[in-house]
Amino acid sequence: MKMPKIHFGYLTLFVALLFAPFIVYPVLMMKVMCFALFACAFNLLLGYTGLLSFGHAVFLGTGAYVTGHVLKEWGWPTELGLLAGTLSASVLGLVIGALAIRRQGIYFAMVTLALAQMVYFLFVQAPFTGGEDGLQGIPRGTLLGVVDLADDQSLYYFVLAICVGAFWLIHRTIHSPFGQILKAVRENEARVVSLGFDVAKYKLVAFVLSATLAGLAGATKVLVFKFATLTDAHWHTSGEVVLMTLLGGMGTAFGPVVGAGVIISLQSELADKVGSLVTVIMGGIFVVCVLAFRRGIVGEASALYQRITGR
Amino acid sequence: MSVSLCEHVRMRSARQDDFILTTNNLTKEFKGFVAVNAVGLKVRRGEIHALIGPNGAGKTTCFNLLTKFLEPTHGTIHFNGIDITHEKSAQIARRGVVRSFQISAVFPHLSVLENVRIALQRGLGTSFHFWKSERTLEVLNERAMSLLTDVGLQEYAQMIAVEMPYGRKRALEIATTLALEPELMLLDEPTQGMGHEDVERVMQLIKKVSANRTILMVEHNMKVVAGISDTITVLARGAVLAEGDYATVAADPQVIEAYMGTEQTEAVAH
Known part of the structure; x- marks a missing residue:
């Protein structure tokens, strides 16, 4: 009974997204989608494996810088550029993940933050990132040499396709034999070990998957904005993705999308009205979220729905 | 009837010297505090073996050492004659030594x-x-x-x-x-925190699943221990105090002293 309703919901949303660029400014929509993808990737780790990475922006940043560099300096085709950015994030995810999963809880979060900061300072110093200036004027190129992505509408559908594909992959992962083990690890790690599973390997695969998709989000974001900056890899961004995920609903498939939508639209609405006060407002939202609705928007909504329908 | 028949078959098939799990000089120190002290445990194949002792005797620590959730300071652990002292928890589980936890897992x-x-x-x-x-x-x-x-x-x-x-x-x-x-099941206080009926049910369940396998359990409830275990090892202050069947162990003056009589009286009352 429940499944068709959810499928219907996704279908409605998909149709709405198809028509969205005619109503809403497409670049804003694309920004929301990129961050939604980023938050979903992060949620795979936090919501379904129980690992709080506090350095996830570094994967977004790596995806962005590598894609930006190969498109601008080496003139690679767009598809290859995306692939390069995404795979670089996977490799970095493998390295950081392998080191971080040796620790648990707060120590895991601290190790990921520390390693992410190390890479961040590498980005500040390295010549290929353009330091404080970042990479500007990155060409969007064409899709398969046919569709010109310089047009915002064409790019919008390309970004939508990427996000839908990635969202499907995350959905598949959550509802796979592997996903079952991840959920078990989240619920009771010691028990999974006692059943003979090498938990570290499962965590590492989840970490790499999450880093890869975060990298894809960064790479896609570069196409949208035509620039890559240090902000992408900054720890603020790592904090923001935590906020998006918690606000939308950690451990719900769709929560991070809602969270990203709310945060990004608020930021773009408020930026020119309240200036730097936006940080204070974000902090306030975080406090309210933690105090009043811990399950996040989607989590609370589905709990309410279940209560009304009596399950 | 069938249970006691099973038991007979098991007792007969269990050769006196066929040990599935043995530890030698197993010791765990926490910054000078010796939680488990030179324990030499021998678990006979096919038996229900109970590990008992007062609070803080090192029973759960012992379990954690056997399944490598803790690293022993000294000593060795052999399972089916294979040295598993340096293996990881998951590896040990794959060998067929599977544990439960004190708090339901x-x-x-x-x-x-x-x-x-x-x-x-x-x-x-x-x-x-x-x-x-x-x-x-x-x-x-x-x-x-x-x-x-x-x-x-x-x-x-x-x-x-x-x-x-x-x-x-x-x-x-x-x-x-x-x-x-699992060939060897390690149960950490399987009846802890249970009501009377549940205790009875779990006890029967353990009895039932012990066919074709060995069980090592930490248990506080003397009724369960007396009811289903073949061999009992009593730990006190991290060391083995006594070993044998229930009658032998219950009559041991050192054991009575360690428990200060409380659990014994309870067992008699049941």
Whole structure:
């Protein structure tokens, strides 16, 4: 009974997204989608494996810088550029993940933050990132040499396709034999070990998957904005993705999308009205979220729905 | 009748010197505090072996050493004659030594059926396949259901584990452990915190699942210990105080002293 309703919901949303660029400014929509993808990737780790990475922006940043560099300096085709950015994030995810999963809880979060900061300072110093200036004027190129992505509408559908594909992959992962083990690890790690599973390997695969998709989000974001900056890899961004995920609903498939939508639209609405006060407002939202609705928007909504329908 | 017959068969088949698990000089020190002191444990194949002792005697620490959730300071552990002292927890589990925990170890937000299926998933070899549908796990449902039936939980298969009463969670834990068909089951206080009826049920369950396998359990309830164990090892202050069947151990003056009589009187009262 429940499944068709959810499928219907996704279908409605998909149709709405198809028509969205005619109503809403497409670049804003694309920004929301990129961050939604980023938050979903992060949620795979936090919501379904129980690992709080506090350095996830570094994967977004790596995806962005590598894609930006190969498109601008080496003139690679767009598809290859995306692939390069995404795979670089996977490799970095493998390295950081392998080191971080040796620790648990707060120590895991601290190790990921520390390693992410190390890479961040590498980005500040390295010549290929353009330091404080970042990479500007990155060409969007064409899709398969046919569709010109310089047009915002064409790019919008390309970004939508990427996000839908990635969202499907995350959905598949959550509802796979592997996903079952991840959920078990989240619920009771010691028990999974006692059943003979090498938990570290499962965590590492989840970490790499999450880093890869975060990298894809960064790479896609570069196409949208035509620039890559240090902000992408900054720890603020790592904090923001935590906020998006918690606000939308950690451990719900769709929560991070809602969270990203709310945060990004608020930021773009408020930026020119309240200036730097936006940080204070974000902090306030975080406090309210933690105090009043811990399950996040989607989590609370589905709990309410279940209560009304009596399950 | 059938239980006692089983027991006879088991007793006869268990050769006196056939030990499934032995430890030699097993010691664990925590910054100078010796929690487990030179324990030489010998668990005979096919038996129900109880590890008892007053609070803080080192029973759970001992369990954690055997399953490598803790690293021993000295000593060796042999399982089926193989030195497993330096193996990892998961490796030991794959050898067939599967433990339960003092506090019920279920996966609270998964269904009862899924709980058991997690354990069965290892045999399928698709545990890393993130691109496959979870429907591919449905082939395991039948086996999972039969395990649930064994522990009397077949009606609760679709329930979320956290919603079950405590005694049933322990039964689910046993079903999950059984799914791995362990040669040696380590049960850490299987009846702790249970009401009278649940204790009885779990005791019968342990008795039932002990066919074809060895069980080593930490247990406080003397009624359970006296009722089903073949051999009892008494630990006190991290060291072995006495060993033998219930009558031998219960008559040991050192054991009586260690317990200050309390548990003994209780056992007699039952």
